[in-house]
Amino acid sequence: MVGTPVDVIPYIRGIQLVLIGYNGYTKGSRIENDKIIREEIARATSRVRSHMENIFDIQFREGNIGLARAAKRCMEECDYLSEDVNKAASGMEHAFLSGQHSPSNKDLKKLIKHDHEVIEMITKAVNIANSSEHSMGTEDGNSKQLVMQTTQMITSCRGFFGARMNILSGLKSKKKRK
Amino acid sequence: MSNYRWRDSPDTIARLVNADKIQTMSSQQVLLKPNEACALIVDGRVGDILTETLLKSMAGGFARWLGDKVGVTANDRRLLFAMTGPMDYWIPFEGQIANGEAVKGFANFRLRMNLEDVPKLLNYFANNNPTLTREGLIGIIATEVRARVVTPCLATCSSAADLRSAMFLERFEMTAESEMRNLLSNLGFTMLKAFPITNPTDMEKVAEHRAKVQAQMDGNQVNVEAQLAHFSQTEALTLARIEVETNVARAKARGQVTVELESELKELRAQEAKWDSEINYERNKMEIRVDEADAKTKRAMDMFAQVQAKKADRIANQQNFQQQRMDSQNDFQQKMMEMAAENGALTPEVMQEMLRQQTAQKAVDVGRTGGVNSSAKVCSCGTVLQPTWKACPNCGSPIV
Numbered sequence: 001m002v003g004t005p006v007d008v009i010p011y012i013r014g015i016q017l018v019l020i021g022y023n024g025y026t027k028g029s030r031i032e033n034d035k036i037i038r039e040e041i042a043r044a045t046s047r048v049r050s051h052m053e054n055i056f057d058i059q060f061r062e063g064n065i066g067l068a069r070a071a072k073r074c075m076e077e078c079d080y081l082s083e084d085v086n087k088a089a090s091g092m093e094h095a096f097l098s099g100q101h102s103p104s105n106k107d108l109k110k111l112i113k114h115d116h117e118v119i120e121m122i123t124k125a126v127n128i129a130n131s132s133e134h135s136m137g138t139e140d141g142n143s144k145q146l147v148m149q150t151t152q153m154i155t156s157c158r159g160f161f162g163a164r165m166n167i168l169s170g171l172k173s174k175k176k177r178k
Numbered sequence: 179m180s181n182y183r184w185r186d187s188p189d190t191i192a193r194l195v196n197a198d199k200i201q202t203m204s205s206q207q208v209l210l211k212p213n214e215a216c217a218l219i220v221d222g223r224v225g226d227i228l229t230e231t232l233l234k235s236m237a238g239g240f241a242r243w244l245g246d247k248v249g250v251t252a253n254d255r256r257l258l259f260a261m262t263g264p265m266d267y268w269i270p271f272e273g274q275i276a277n278g279e280a281v282k283g284f285a286n287f288r289l290r291m292n293l294e295d296v297p298k299l300l301n302y303f304a305n306n307n308p309t310l311t312r313e314g315l316i317g318i319i320a321t322e323v324r325a326r327v328v329t330p331c332l333a334t335c336s337s338a339a340d341l342r343s344a345m346f347l348e349r350f351e352m353t354a355e356s357e358m359r360n361l362l363s364n365l366g367f368t369m370l371k372a373f374p375i376t377n378p379t380d381m382e383k384v385a386e387h388r389a390k391v392q393a394q395m396d397g398n399q400v401n402v403e404a405q406l407a408h409f410s411q412t413e414a415l416t417l418a419r420i421e422v423e424t425n426v427a428r429a430k431a432r433g434q435v436t437v438e439l440e441s442e443l444k445e446l447r448a449q450e451a452k453w454d455s456e457i458n459y460e461r462n463k464m465e466i467r468v469d470e471a472d473a474k475t476k477r478a479m480d481m482f483a484q485v486q487a488k489k490a491d492r493i494a495n496q497q498n499f500q501q502q503r504m505d506s507q508n509d510f511q512q513k514m515m516e517m518a519a520e521n522g523a524l525t526p527e528v529m530q531e532m533l534r535q536q537t538a539q540k541a542v543d544v545g546r547t548g549g550v551n552s553s554a555k556v557c558s559c560g561t562v563l564q565p566t567w568k569a570c571p572n573c574g575s576p577i578v
Contacts, residue, residue, distance in 0.1 A: 035230070039293070046292060049368075053359065060356050068352060075355075079290070079370050086262070086293075087212050090230070 008109050011116040018119055025108045034090045037115045041085045041161065044122040048154060049078040051129035055136055055147060067136075067144050074129075074151040081158040089165050103168055110167045118161050125153035182206040182236060184259040185214075191315060192260040192299050194308040197237040198246075205239025207232060213263035217296040219256040224297045229262065260299055264290045264370055267312055269320045271328045271374075275335040283376030285323055287354065289315075289367040298366030319361055326357035328374070338379045350374050475571070482571050507539065 012024040019040050025033050056071035103111065132146030180202070184193050200206055210216055210229050218225035235242065236257060245251040269285045291299075302310055302318070331350045335341055354372035362369055378386060511532055518524040555563040555577070557570040569576050 042293070046294075056352075057356050057359070060352050065352075069348070072352060072355065076370070079368075082292075083264070083290075 005105070005109055008112045011112050014116050015112075015119060018123070024112050030108075031090065037119070038085050038088060038090075041118060041122055041157075042082050044119075044126050045078050045082045045085065045154070047126050048122075048129040048150060049075050049082075051126075051133045052078065052147070052150070055133055055143065058136065067147065070144055070147045070151070074147055074154065077151050077154045077158070081154055081161070084158055084161060088161070089168055107167055111164070114160075114164055114167055118157060118164075121153065121157045121160060125150055125157060128153055179207050179234070180204045180238075182208040184208060184216075184257075185261070187311070189311045189313065190261075190309060191265065191312065192258065192296075192302075192310040194299070194303045195237075195257040195259065196308075197255040197257055200237035201243070202238035203240065205235045205242065206237045207234045208236055208257075208259075209233075213261060215260050215262045215291070215293050215296045217258040217260070217299075219254075219258060219297070219300070220252045221254050227293055227296055229293060258296060258299060258303075260291055260296045260366075262291045262293060262296070264288050265312070267316055267319075269316050269323050271320075271324050273324070273328055273332040275332050275338065275341065275379075277337055279338055279379045279381050281332055281338075281341065281376050281379055283374055285328060285350075285354075285372065285374050287319070287323070287358075287369060288371040289362065290370050291366050292368055295366035295368070298364065301364055301366075315365075315367075318365070319358065322361050323354070323358065327354045327372075331374070338382045338385075341374075341376050341379075347373055478571050504539075507536070511536065 008024060012022065015022045015024075015037075019036050021036055022033055023029055052071045052074045056068050056075065059065075059068040059071060128146055129150045132143050132150055135141075135146055136143040182200070184195060208216070209232050212230050215227055215229045216233060217227045237255075242251065265288070267287045267289060269287065270283075271285055272280065272282050275281055299310065302314075306314065327350065331346065331353055332341075334349065335346060340346055351372045355369055358369060358372075515524060515529075515532065518528055555565075557563055557573065557575065557577070559570060559573040559575075561570055561572040563570065563577055567577055
C-alpha cells in the first residue's frame with residue numbers, strides 16, 4: 001500500500017496505541033508490520049498464559065483441582081493460539097514468478113481491520129485473565145467463571161485469527177449484517 | 179556468500195556459536211525458519227531475537243575480517259540458535275507404587291521455547307558445552323522430574339491399576355506443570371504436555387498371563403459349550419428323527435393293524451354273516467325239524483287222541499255192551515229166577531248155580547276190562563302208557 005486509505009486510518013491509529021511501529025502495511029514494511037502484529041498477539045497470549053499459570057499453581061497446591069483443571073485448559077488453549085500465531089501465514093510481497101499470491105490493497109485493508117479486531121479480542125482476554133487472577137485473590141467466587149470466560153475468549157480469538165489466512169489468500173467473505 | 183547450518187541433527191535443540199571463530203573467506207548467512215530463532219549477543223548484551231528471516235553476513239568474509247582488524251566491529255559476537263517449536267523428551271524412570279510394586283517407564287515432556295525466552299538458554303550454556311541436544315536437556319531435568327513428579331505421583335498409586343487411570347495421568351501432568359516450571363522457566367522452556375508411559379509391572383504381567391490363561395480357558399469353555407450344544411442339538415435332532423421315524427413306523431403299523439383289523443373285521447363280519455346265515459339255516463332247519471316233530475307229535479297226539487277216543491268209545495261201547503249184557507243177563511236171570519220162583523224151582527242150588535255163573539260171567543267181563551287196568555303203566559308225567567308204546571308220547575321219555 002503506497003498511500004494509507006482514509007477508511008482504515010482509525011484502525012491503524014487503534015493498533016498504534018498498542019504497537020508504536022505499526023504503519024498499516026505500507027510498502028517496504030509489510031514483513032515488519034506482519035511480524036509485530038503476530039508478536040503482539042503472541043505476547044498477549046503469553047500474558048494470558050502467565051495469569052493462568054499463577055491461578056493453576058495456587059489452586060493445584062491448595063487442592064482445588066476443579067479450578068486448576070480449568071486454568072490448565074486455558075493454558076493449553078493459549079499454547080494452541082501461540083503456535084497458530086507463530087506458524088501463521090504472512091502477507092508479504094513475493095518474488096516475481098514465485099507462484100505465490102501477493103495481497104492486494106483491498107486485502108491489506110481487510111487485514112488491517114482484522115488485525116485490529118484480533119488485538120482487541122486478545123486484549124479483552126488479557127483483561128479477563130487479569131480479572132480472574134484478581135478475583136481469585138479477593139475470593140469473590142467468580143474465578144472459575146472468569147477463567148472459563150478467558151478460555152472461551154482465547155478460543156474465539158484463535159478461530160478469528162484463522163480467518164487471516166483467508167484474507168491473505170484473497171478469498172471473498174460475506175459481509176456481516178449489522 | 180555461503181549458507182551456515184547451525185543444526186545438523188534432529189536431536190539438536192540449541193547451539194551457541196561464537197561468530198568470531200568462523201573465519202571464512204566468504205561471508206556466512208543463515209536462514210531462520212518459523213520454528214527457529216537466533217538471539218544475538220553482542221559484547222555481552224542480548225540483542226535482537228530473530229526468526230523467519232535470512233540473517234545475512236552473520237560471520238566470516240573479508241569485510242568482517244577487515245572490520246575486526248580495524249576495530250570497528252564488536253569485540254564479542256555470539257549467536258544463540260534455538261528451536262522454538264514443540265519437541266518431545268522421553269525421560270526414563272523407575273519407582274515404586276504404594277504396594278511395593280516396581281514400576282518402570284518413561285515420562286514424556288512436550289516442551290516449547292518462546293521467542294523471547296531464547297536468551298535464557300545462556301543459563302545452560304554457561305556451564306555446559308555450546309550444543310544442547312535432547313540427551314543434554316534430559317540429563318538436566320531428569321533428576322528433578324523423578325524427584326518432584328514421578329516419585330510423588332507413583333506414591334499415590336495403591337495398585338498398578340491406578341497407573342492406568344485418567345486421574346493419574348491428569349495428576350501427573352498437573353504436578354509436572356507445577357513442579358517443573360521453575361527449572362524449565364530458567365532454561366527458557368514452556369511445558370505444553372506431560373504424561374507417563376509405564377511398562378507393565380510384574381503383577382500386571384501376572385494378571386496379563388492370568389487373563390490370557392483365563393481367556394484361553396474361557397475360549398475352551400466356549401468351545402466345549404458350543405460342542406456340547408452341537409451334541410445336544412445333534413442328540414435332539416437324532417431323537418426327533420427317531421421319534422418321527424417311530425411315529426411314522428407306529429402310524430404305519432397302526433395303519434397296517436387297522437387295515438388288518440379291518441380286513442379281519444371284514445372277514446369276521448363275513449364269517450359272522452356266514453355263521454348268522456348258518457345259524458339261521460340251522461335254526462330254520464331246527465325249526466323245520468321242530469315243526470316237523472311238532473307236527474309229528476301233533477299228529478301222534480291227534481292219532482293218540484283219536485285212539486283214546488276210539489278206545490274210550492270202545493270201552494264205552496264195551497261198558498255199554500257189558501251193561502246191556504249184564505242188564506239183559508240180570509233181566510234174564512231175574513226172569514229166570516221169577517220163572518224158577520213161579521215154577522217152584524227156585525232152590526238154593528239153583529241160586530248157587532246162578533251166582534256161580536254170574537260170578538264166572540263177571541270174571542270173564544273183568545278179564546276183558548279189568549285185565550287192561552292191571553297191566554297199564556303210568557309215566558312220570560302222568561300219562562297212562564299202553565303196553566305197546568316204547569316212549570311216552572307226552573314227554574318223550576323212553577319206557578323201559
